[in-house]
Amino acid sequence: MRTATVTRATSETEITVEINLDGTGSYDNQTGIGFFDHMLDQLSRHALIDMTVRAKGDLHIDDHHTVEDTGIALGQALVKALGDKTGIRRYGSCLLPMDDAQVRCALDLSARPFLIWNVPMPSPKIGTFDTELVREFFQALSTHGGITLHIDLLHGFNSHHIAEATFKSVARALREAVETDPRTAQAIPSTKGAL
Numbered sequence: 001m002r003t004a005t006v007t008r009a010t011s012e013t014e015i016t017v018e019i020n021l022d023g024t025g026s027y028d029n030q031t032g033i034g035f036f037d038h039m040l041d042q043l044s045r046h047a048l049i050d051m052t053v054r055a056k057g058d059l060h061i062d063d064h065h066t067v068e069d070t071g072i073a074l075g076q077a078l079v080k081a082l083g084d085k086t087g088i089r090r091y092g093s094c095l096l097p098m099d100d101a102q103v104r105c106a107l108d109l110s111a112r113p114f115l116i117w118n119v120p121m122p123s124p125k126i127g128t129f130d131t132e133l134v135r136e137f138f139q140a141l142s143t144h145g146g147i148t149l150h151i152d153l154l155h156g157f158n159s160h161h162i163a164e165a166t167f168k169s170v171a172r173a174l175r176e177a178v179e180t181d182p183r184t185a186q187a188i189p190s191t192k193g194a195l
């Protein structure tokens with residue numbers, strides 16, 4: 001079973017993430033930040049990764065530590081669940097429209113973290129949520145998940161749609177990348193023999 005549980009506690013946050021890469025996209029995400037829960041739900045649903053997240057963060061300061069640290073824990077859980085990456089497709093991409101917004105994601109489960117982020121947000125807030133935290137989340141996910149992660153906004157004007165299209169685009173790309181390829185089920189997808 002490609003599952004993992006990661007618990008991470010600091011003076012700023014306490015987070016537990018449970019994932020199943022071979023799930024159906026069922027989720028139960030509770031971070032205390034409504035909009036962020038909504039985004040994590042999208043990630044789970046469209047990646048078909050079962051996901052349970054419990055986060056207790058220092059929300060009296062702001063949402064920053066909770067969002068970033070959830071990205072760290074989720075990245076660590078991905079690494080743990082993927083193991084030696086035998087049989088995975090490794091690469092994934094998705095061009096995802098949501099109303100006015102279209103987001104392109106291309107990713108490689110390379111163990112070489114690199115984030116290309118070209119997603120300008122038209123407004124600083126979505127409700128009470130700081131839109132700049134969307135980048136913080138994906139930076140943490142890339143760094144701790146060992147993901148080469150390229151995300152570009154092609155067009156769009158509504159920040160809620162842009163953020164949501166971003167999470168959905170990454171989700172679909174991730175679904176493809178973590179899937180096992182029946183043609184190479186016993187192989188690690190690298191000429192180096194390790195990923």
Ligand SMILES: [Mn+2]
Binds near residue numbers: 038160164
């Ligand atoms: Mn929405």
